[in-house]
Amino acid sequence: MANLIENNKAIAKNFLGNVVCRDASMKIMTRFTPVSILFMAAIFAIMWSGTVIWVSFNQPYMGLKLGIAGEQIRILDTDSSLTGTMEIPENQVLKRISTPTQAIDLIPMDLAPEPDSAMGTYRNYAQFLERQGQIADMLQQQKLELTFGDGQVYSISVMPHRPVKTFDLAFWVQLIVGVVAWLISAAVYAFRSNELAARYLLLSGVCTLIFSSFAGIYSTREIALPTTLFQFLSDLNFFGGSVFIASFVALLLYYPRRIAPNWVGVGVIGIFVFWFIAQQMGMFESMTFARRFLVMLGLICSFVLAAIHWWFSQYAPLERAALQWFLLSWLLGTSLFVLFILLPTLFGFDTSALQGYAFTLFLLVYIGLAFGILRYRLFELGIWWGRILLLLIAILFLILLDIIFISLLNLSPKISMTLTLVVCGILWLPLRGWIWERFLGYLSPKRELQFREIIGVTLATAQQNQQQLWQEVLQKNFAALHVEEGIYTEAPVLAQQGLQLHIPAIQQLDAVTLGYAGQGRRLFSQYDVAIAIELCEMLDYAIQAKMAYEAGVIEERQRIRRDLHDNISSQLVNALHSQQPQRKDDMIRNTLTDLRDVINHSMSGGICFEELLINIRAEIAERLALADIQLGWSMTGNVQQAMSLEMIHGLRSILREATNNCIRHAHAQHLKIKIRIETQFLLLQVQDDGQGLAELKIGQGQGLTNMQTRVQLLGGEIQFLNQQGLFIDMKLPLGPNRE
CATH class of the missing domain: 3.30.565.10 (Histidine kinase-like ATPase, C-terminal domain)
Known part of the structure; x- marks a missing residue:
């Protein structure tokens, strides 16, 4: 135990020095161009991946795939092409490994992929590391004897290196997750190196590279690693995970808006580093508490800070949209990881077997945050972000109801699921519609009202009144804070990352620019563009119809004028010069008939x-x-x-x-x-x-x-x-x- 504490002190001292030097390294990095930073990040990722692969490759290999069945270790598969394991039958219970000088009885704890979830206390952790060291020492021998549950003893040869092709899929998944997270954070930092949010994202990328790839080494080991190596990898995995959470808490102090001075973010990182040092020095008895409590607290703090930003950004749509990227990725990524990996361990469930694959959820976090910090297509988040959020709430609601029905009411799984679906159908579906309209702010436009408004604009008596009414219609439909004279554009188009919506000129009406949709609480989206296109087409059609009607009126007036000039006037002249009274009366009667025809345009044809x-x-x-x-x-x-x-x-x-x-x-x-x-x-x-x-x-x-x-x-x-x-x-x- 004393050796374990000394090793922990050395590790803590080494990484505390690295954290102190972080700010100085940031200043050096800002001197490089984005391309240089990306190139160096890629080179580092290659070197890091090579090192991790080399460490795994440099471990002895028996050619056995072991698993836990109940309280026993069984041989699930053998690789006879590499080692002398051809004679070993599968599904045998492996009881003991021995050499001419050593022997150890195996227990299921020896195969624990994640010590943080399985050990419980640091005393158990020390015993686990000691047993790992003994088994690793025995694997250094060229020959091993395996004793099975039925008493049979088999002798096998141990390869000095583990072939790369035998690495588990979980190893590659965790390594790729770490490398991709690092490259994403480095890419964001390369183009936003002057922003604190990008710097803390870069720090989180480094931590993800550490805890994900280190976990990939020891969680996919064949059976054991040397004590020092295992402890180094496991403790650094915890350190990386802790600082990862701390970096996200610190990031939310400055993203999407600054709500704290610079020293607060450094202080948050310092708290997590101090906690790591404290547990390394043996100040906690429970390993589960020491390695889960502060992480869970940091997660809660991140949601509290996100709620604060949500409140402050209600009239800052760009910040709100950027925050939506974070919430979407954080909810889908980290929350699912906590729900299925971290939370069950607090109640005694071992989820270590799933941890390697669950790391892929962290990629969602990095992708979402990267898009948010880079302000990528913020205006397209509105509708489908809300739909995903409602879907996630529905899934959680479904799971909770199912747990309640099974645990408290002792119902069978089939009956529980049936009742859960019925309750969700009765309660959730109406509630979802109410939430959609009340909180997410998207109402379907009323076509009848829009049509009446467009007709009102079209029939306005003066162009100035038309322009004013048109701007009022736009302001009403989009709840825009600013309505001003616009710029030339052929169709409605978004601008300023969704802060503005340009409306084109329509016939004699001038172009209009709308700013800050939803009374400044959201960005304009492609959904708004579609509505604007529909309004513009309706108005253009109505104005063209009015112009056609007015042209028809003018044409009819000209027809009547021509007929009066050509026909009526000539007939009246004839009647005037006629010497016969009867003839004159007939001509006047015919002229009156023609006059009615001119007015009604109803001469009989044929x-x-x-x-x-x-x-x-x-x-x-x-x-x-x-x-x-x-x-x-x-x-x-x-x-x-x-x-x-x-x-x-x-x-x-x-x-x-x-x-x-x-x-x-x-x-x-x-x-x-x-x-x-x-x-x-x-x-x-x-x-x-x-x-x-x-x-x-x-x-x-x-x-x-x-x-x-x-x-x-x-x-x-x-x-x-x-x-x-x-x-x-x-x-x-x-x-x-x-x-």
Whole structure:
């Protein structure tokens, strides 16, 4: 026992000196570039892995795979290709190992993979190490005799080295976990070397490399290691685990925001180092208490500090999102490790066989913290972080109910599980929805309310009012603290790591930038981007619909104006100049009928060309006769072909306007109209012998402009030429040829 305490004092003194020098080494490291730091970290990881593999390789090997069955050690498998174990039957109870000078009876405790979980007291730990040393000394011999439970004795050869291919999977898992944790923490430190959080993460990476890889050596040993080596590895495993917890407690003093001065973090590390020294000096009798109590206390402190940060970050969404990375990784990683590995040992359950594989949970912690410190995609955490948290709570709730039903009510496992599922279905599912909406702050948008708000923006009377209403809609949907003029962007996009959401300009409305969603309590997420896209599309569609309606109103007004100018006015002029009262009354009645048609756009269609052209010819001839102008009329082709409503109205208006132009402006003696109706087109030519146009500027005359507009609306072509007067040439498509 005295030798054990002396060895412990030497180990404690050595590592206390390393901790004191840590700050100085940090200052040296900050002088290197990130690439240099990553390169050195990789080289160190390679050297460390080689050393760990070499230590395991340098141990004697019998070629036996041993296991515990009840209170006995059994041979589960043999490796006859490497050692002389071919004759040894499997599943034999191994009672004793002996050499010509030594012999020792084996007990299940000799195979304990993790002393911290199995020893109970330091007295038992000292006895365990002493027995390990005796067995290791015997393994140095070239020959061993194995005594089995039935009294048979077998002689085997011992290899001086353990082949690498015989290393257990748990060895490689723990080594890889340590190396990956170290590389992740080193990578974060390389790019955030000026942050205390990154430094404490680096310290935790060093500790993980120590406790994980050292545990991989002794927990996967064949049967024994030398006393000094085993104690060194086991105690350093505890030291690494203790400082690992301490580094996370210290990290939470400065991450995601500083809540303590620098010396507090150093003090936390010092407390854990002092505790390690105290247990190494024999100040505790219970090994379970000495190696579990402070670790559990540190774990509780980490959750308390996380709760404090959660409270302080309620209006700091970047800090809240970074903290979510920590909580997610810490809950899923460390909590599961404590639940299935550390906590059962306090109640006397040996979980050492699972410890090697459970170390993989720590990778979740490092990945989450690395993402948080590097601020990686913080804005995407919101929804699925809450879902994972609720899922974890549901699993814990399920386990607790199952334990209660089995332990307290003495129900069978099947009945207990059935009742647990029923209770979870009745209580948990409604409670989950309430928690989701009340605490996680994600409510499904109400489409009906959004639609009414968008319509309100669209129908606003002025652009300034539209802009104000649009900003109010955005502020209401996202509960943004800041709403200001935005920058150019083609679609809604996140900025400032989720602090801002840029909304693009829509039609005549300016771009908008939203800041601090949820009244500053969360970041904008891709879910918010999807809602923003939907709102923008709704508003753009509504504004386009309004613009189309307004364009339709303008077009209808122009149609009425053209009809009044071309048709109604010309008919009223004819009635005014008529010398016969009856004729005048008929023309006025027809004009009133046409006026109703213009207003209602309800002229009856389906008449043929011949009927229309006879009526319009009579009207034109009468008007020209009053102006002493002779009419020349020519009509060929299929005059029985039916006409559409638009063609009837358009052709009559065009001929009337051409006649008006000749009477009012041409000073002509003759007007010739030629109409040829083909299968697909109607060809119309109007020629007078007047003064023509001085300059062919169609826009200067309302009549010619109306003619051109009507022809275009009918899908046709029109030309105005000076040929011994004004020559008008038109080509109008019929039926399916119209576009």
